Amino acid sequence: NAGVTQTPKFQVLKTGQSMTLQCAQDMNHEYMSWYRQDPGMGLRLIHYSVGAGITDQGEVPNGYNVSRSTTEDFPLRLLSAAPSQTSVYFCASSTETNYNEQFFGPGTRLTVL
Amino acid sequence: AQSVTQPDIHITVSEGASLELRCNYSYGATPYLFWYVQSPGQGLQLLLKYFSGDTLVQGIKGFEAEFKRSQSSFNLRKPSVHWSDAAEYFCAVSSGGYQKVTFGTGTKLQVIP
Numbered sequence: 001n002a003g004v005t006q007t008p009k010f011q012v013l014k015t016g017q018s019m020t021l022q023c024a025q026d027m028n029h030e031y032m033s034w035y036r037q038d039p040g041m042g043l044r045l046i047h048y049s050v051g052a053g054i055t056d057q058g059e060v061p062n063g064y065n066v067s068r069s070t071t072e073d074f075p076l077r078l079l080s081a082a083p084s085q086t087s088v089y090f091c092a093s094s095t096e097t098n099y100n101e102q103f104f105g106p107g108t109r110l111t112v113l
Numbered sequence: 114a115q116s117v118t119q120p121d122i123h124i125t126v127s128e129g130a131s132l133e134l135r136c137n138y139s140y141g142a143t144p145y146l147f148w149y150v151q152s153p154g155q156g157l158q159l160l161l162k163y164f165s166g167d168t169l170v171q172g173i174k175g176f177e178a179e180f181k182r183s184q185s186s187f188n189l190r191k192p193s194v195h196w197s198d199a200a201e202y203f204c205a206v207s208s209g210g211y212q213k214v215t216f217g218t219g220t221k222l223q224v225i226p
Contacts, residue, residue: 033213040122041205042218043157058213090156094214098205099145099164102214104156 003025004105006091010013012111013081021076021108023091029096032074033102038089043090049074081112115140117206119217126194134189135219136178136204146187147205147214148178157203163187164183174198199224 007022025032033048035058044056049068063085065077074093078085088109092102116139126132138144145164149157161172168180178189187204204217 035216040218043216045213048213099162100203100214101145101147101159102149102157103164104149104158106156 004091004093004103006089006105006108008108010109011076012113013078014113015081017081019078020079021089021091021110023074023076024072025074025091025093025103026072027093027095027103028071029093029095029103030071031096031100032068033058033092033094034064034066034074034076035090035092036085037090038087039106046076046089051073052101068088078110083112086110086112114205114207115215117204117215117217118122119202119204119220121220122218123221124222125223125225128196128220129193132189132191132194134202134204134222136187136189137185137215138187138204138206139185140206140208142147142208143182145207146178147181147207148170148172148176148187148189149190149203149205149216150174150200151201151203160202178182194222196224196226198222 004025034046035043044060047066049055081085090107093106094100137220141167147162148160151157163170163180201219201221207214
């Protein structure tokens, strides 16, 4: 099992550009989540999905879109990048049968100039 | 709403000394509790978890944690710290199902020779 994979590992964008962060999992987990990590802030939930076709907002959703067409994939789209979106982004998957223990990907470090 | 407090932002211990990292949570019912570790530039790895039963749980790398309902605490301990334990540690609480997982802001551990 590869677990949770994320691409790219690093990305530099200019203000106003758009991009998609990719996330995939091969554990057949029904839940998937996107977090951002900023110094001193811990991890904050951006969006999550409880199954294919079902997504919802977390605590910091503005400027991001998600979709979930398959169980395996959960891409995060930045619509018009802003410097405030400079962060490290983590995708995680989980399952109710394991009490929502989060399995994390390796992260994407994004810099917006 | 559930919340997690890690009161210590940064802790320094000598190699071989004992360690206790504090975590307090706020949640009305029985929580599901987790400790994760993040080495520099890496993703988050699960150290241990508490769902029910014995309130003292053992994890990987020689760590343990004790759930104390009366104090709303889930402190992480290790009897003898190794230099490789230098990392950032996150406490998290979940209420199960897809209720979001709430993370603390983290405690950065420095280990000195």
